[in-house]
Amino acid sequence: MNDEQKSVTFIVHRSSFIVLLAITASAVRAEMPPLRWGGDAEGGAPFVEADPRDPSKLRGFDVEVAEKIARGLGRQPEFVQVAFNEIDQSVERGDFDMGMSGVEDTPARRAQHAVTIPYYEFHEVLTVRAEDRHRYRTMADLRGRRVGTLIGTIAYDSLKSQPLTVITYEDDVHPYSDLRQGRVDAVLLDNIIAARRLRAISGLYVQPQPVTTGRYVVVLARKNTARRDQIDNVLKAGMRDGTLERIYRKWGIWDQYQPAFFQRVLTSGQSETRNEERRTKNDVVLAYIPALLRASVITIVLSCASMALAIVIGILIASGRVYGNVFLRSILTTYVEVIRGTPVLLQLFVLYYGLSEFILLPAFLAALLGLGLNYAAYESEIYRGALEAVPRGQLEAARTLGFTETQVLRLVRGPQAFRLALAPMTNDFVALLKDSSLVSVITVVELTKQTQIFATNIGSWVVPGAMCAMLYLILSLPLSRLAGKLEARWKAPTS
Amino acid sequence: MESADLLTIESLRLSRGTREILRGISMRARRGELVALMGLSGGGKTTVLRCIIALEPFDAGTISIDGVTLHAGALPARSVMRALRRRVGMVFQLHYLFEHLTVMHNVTLAPTHVTNASRTDAERRAVELLDSLGVAHRRNALPRELSGGEAQRVAIARAMAMDPPLLLMDEPTASLDPARRGELGETLRKLTAGGRTLVITTHDDDFARDFADRVVILAEGEAVEEGTAGEVLSNPRHPATRALLAHPVSS
Numbered sequence: 066m067n068d069e070q071k072s073v074t075f076i077v078h079r080s081s082f083i084v085l086l087a088i089t090a091s092a093v094r095a096e097m098p099p100l101r102w103g104g105d106a107e108g109g110a111p112f113v114e115a116d117p118r119d120p121s122k123l124r125g126f127d128v129e130v131a132e133k134i135a136r137g138l139g140r141q142p143e144f145v146q147v148a149f150n151e152i153d154q155s156v157e158r159g160d161f162d163m164g165m166s167g168v169e170d171t172p173a174r175r176a177q178h179a180v181t182i183p184y185y186e187f188h189e190v191l192t193v194r195a196e197d198r199h200r201y202r203t204m205a206d207l208r209g210r211r212v213g214t215l216i217g218t219i220a221y222d223s224l225k226s227q228p229l230t231v232i233t234y235e236d237d238v239h240p241y242s243d244l245r246q247g248r249v250d251a252v253l254l255d256n257i258i259a260a261r262r263l264r265a266i267s268g269l270y271v272q273p274q275p276v277t278t279g280r281y282v283v284v285l286a287r288k289n290t291a292r293r294d295q296i297d298n299v300l301k302a303g304m305r306d307g308t309l310e311r312i313y314r315k316w317g318i319w320d321q322y323q324p325a326f327f328q329r330v331l332t333s334g335q336s337e338t339r340n341e342e343r344r345t346k347n348d349v350v351l352a353y354i355p356a357l358l359r360a361s362v363i364t365i366v367l368s369c370a371s372m373a374l375a376i377v378i379g380i381l382i383a384s385g386r387v388y389g390n391v392f393l394r395s396i397l398t399t400y401v402e403v404i405r406g407t408p409v410l411l412q413l414f415v416l417y418y419g420l421s422e423f424i425l426l427p428a429f430l431a432a433l434l435g436l437g438l439n440y441a442a443y444e445s446e447i448y449r450g451a452l453e454a455v456p457r458g459q460l461e462a463a464r465t466l467g468f469t470e471t472q473v474l475r476l477v478r479g480p481q482a483f484r485l486a487l488a489p490m491t492n493d494f495v496a497l498l499k500d501s502s503l504v505s506v507i508t509v510v511e512l513t514k515q516t517q518i519f520a521t522n523i524g525s526w527v528v529p530g531a532m533c534a535m536l537y538l539i540l541s542l543p544l545s546r547l548a549g550k551l552e553a554r555w556k557a558p559t560s
Numbered sequence: 561m562e563s564a565d566l567l568t569i570e571s572l573r574l575s576r577g578t579r580e581i582l583r584g585i586s587m588r589a590r591r592g593e594l595v596a597l598m599g600l601s602g603g604g605k606t607t608v609l610r611c612i613i614a615l616e617p618f619d620a621g622t623i624s625i626d627g628v629t630l631h632a633g634a635l636p637a638r639s640v641m642r643a644l645r646r647r648v649g650m651v652f653q654l655h656y657l658f659e660h661l662t663v664m665h666n667v668t669l670a671p672t673h674v675t676n677a678s679r680t681d682a683e684r685r686a687v688e689l690l691d692s693l694g695v696a697h698r699r700n701a702l703p704r705e706l707s708g709g710e711a712q713r714v715a716i717a718r719a720m721a722m723d724p725p726l727l728l729m730d731e732p733t734a735s736l737d738p739a740r741r742g743e744l745g746e747t748l749r750k751l752t753a754g755g756r757t758l759v760i761t762t763h764d765d766d767f768a769r770d771f772a773d774r775v776v777i778l779a780e781g782e783a784v785e786e787g788t789a790g791e792v793l794s795n796p797r798h799p800a801t802r803a804l805l806a807h808p809v810s811s
Contacts, residue, residue, distance in 0.1 A: 458654060458656040459658065461615055461652070461656065462650075462658070463658070465645060465648075465649065465650045465719075466645070466649075466718070466722060467642065467645040467646065467670060467674040467675075467722065468670065468674060472673055472674075476669060477658055481658075481660050484660060555660070
């Protein structure tokens with residue numbers, strides 16, 4: 066009891082007993098801070114979604130379970146929006162008291178945080194195109210194929226060790242739309258998500274045989290074990306008195322597996338922990354090094370290819386703007402302004418998802434085009450400025466010697482402009498190297514994305530973050546030095 | 561008699577906005593002759609050179625160079641331009657050597673790309689030219705490493721590499737000390753002795769007296785006096801000529 070509660074009790078002793086009880090109860094409710102719970106409303110129904118009738122309100126079975134927990138602790142629930150992949154990090158930082166919205170029970174999570182007993186059992190199921198239902202029945206049938214899932218999930222972990230290509234998504238809508246369009250051959254995700262997506266997208270089929278079983282839990286900060294134990298009791302009470310069943314039935318997720326699951330949880334007394342993967346942190350870190358190196362290769366290849374494209378297109382745009390007629394100039398100026406005036410993230414989405422109804426670009430190609438076309442706008446401005454900075458006398462001297470305009474550009478103006486453009490170009494290339502991390506939104510796993518997967522799985526950003534930063538520096542420093550050397554060589558006396 | 565004139569300018573007029581720069585200039589230059597265009601700054605000397613080499617269109621009159629004729633209006637078509645620029649070379653006051661190329665490449669760039677000379681031929685000719693101008697030892701230097709006098713001689717070599725019958729030079733004496741001016745005069749004499757025609761602009765009456773065959777005085781866009789250097793400069797008749805001589809560049 067805190068001081069204010071004591072003083073309330075003291076006053077109450079001198080008053081009538083009934084009034085006393087009422088005052089105490091309301092005072093306690095008023096004084097207790099709300100129970101802040103973090104979840105991702107982008108996860109959508111039936112977990113957490115904005116109420117279509119009143120978008121300022123939330124609804125979903127996780128919302129109701131959170132309310133049940135809050136009430137059980139004598140508190141009011143208060144929702145905090147957080148990206149699904151950051152729930153663990155945020156709860157540990159103290160952004161909210163507990164995290165839930167399809168949070169899975171994993172050994173890594175149990176090792177890093179205080180985790181409650183599970184409150185729902187789900188199954189990872191394979192969704193395929195209806196016409197492939199006999200072809201891809203099990204994981205074994207998908208050898209060498211492309212399978213989509215969410216990162217940081219049990220489904221991701223179970224796919225990682227399989228001989229197939231895992232395509233990771235940040236949301237649970239695009240895996241299914243990409244499945245329909247043929248970008249992936251199957252999606253492995255929770256049966257709840259699969260059932261929901263099947264209602265929206267036709268022509269898909271869920272294989273009835275579950276691949277693995279998982280459970281949803283509530284995650285709390287590591288030191289918060291006392292609160293965790295209280296929540297365990299509230300959840301157990303909810304299983305016994307039918308509250309949870311009622312919530313699950315309301316949201317259409319009550320199935321034949323739940324009664325046995327409730328029984329196991331209530332009789333085992335303790336939370337179920339799988340001990341199959343007890344690896345030390347060092348092993349985990351070492352296991353990720355090859356993946357990080359592979360991702361670095363993706364980053365450098367993507368950056369170099371995009372930059373090459375940006376340079377070629379940038380030169381064409383700059384030449385068109387300097388030498389072209391009014392019509393060409395206005396088209397090119399519009400291109401440059403539109404590209405520079407809109408976020409590259411939006412451009413990537415449009416290229417990959419927006420255009421997918423007309424042309425189905427592979428992810429890497431879309432990433433290359435997106436970054437290349439975006440940076441072309443910036444490069445073209447550098448080249449245009451550099452071309453215009455070459456003194457007129459240089460051009461006139463070349464003309465009097467009999468060079469055609471094309472030769473003047475190729476032999477005199479271009480080479481001189483290139484030297485002026487080199488420093489800003491190097492700058493842009495280093496920026497591009499880092500901007501390449503944006504392509505993870507269209508499923509390309511490059512260095513930053515791989516680091517995020519790594520961090521999510523081990524539940525800490527410290528080691529992955531440091532390794533990632535080091536790799537970026539290893540990639541960018543030689544480049545800056547090379548550019549510096551080239552500049553020095555062009556400036557140094559050669560006699 | 562006609563064949564003796566390599567350059568003929570008739571009634572050349574040029575305005576920029578409301579300002580008349582050239583107001584009907586006529587002049588001639590014979591083969592192997594060094595003609596000095598003289599006059600105070602702003603008299604239109606440089607503009608005349610720019611018109612001759614078709615860097616600047618003009619409003620009225622004609623310019624004929626060795627059978628190629630430029631008319632008033634827009635710059636000539638490509639074929640005329642090509643013929644013209646094989647006949648005229650130019651050395652700019654600020655030289656405008658190609659900053660990104662060595663001396664050698666400055667001199668060989670046009671022969672290898674405009675007349676398609678082989679690299680060895682172009683280089684052999686470049687070495688001869690640079691040698692005759694006394695700058696062969698600087699062949700691997702970049703323009704920014706050259707002195708003003710060296711840069712001028714490289715610019716002459718670059719223009720001469722295309723072997724034009726007419727060479728224009730804008731203010732060649734402007735930044736030279738008296739000793740260097742003498743050397744430049746000797747160099748120009750060698751060029752005219754080989755049959756080449758030179759038209760230069762200058763303020764320097766001593767230089768003109770020593771080295772020019774003929775002098776044309778420009779004042780406010782008109783050719784006010786013309787004759788041999790001795791006649792015009794020793795016995796000035798027009799006030800503009802007298803004004804010019806009253807402000808000697810050096811004695």
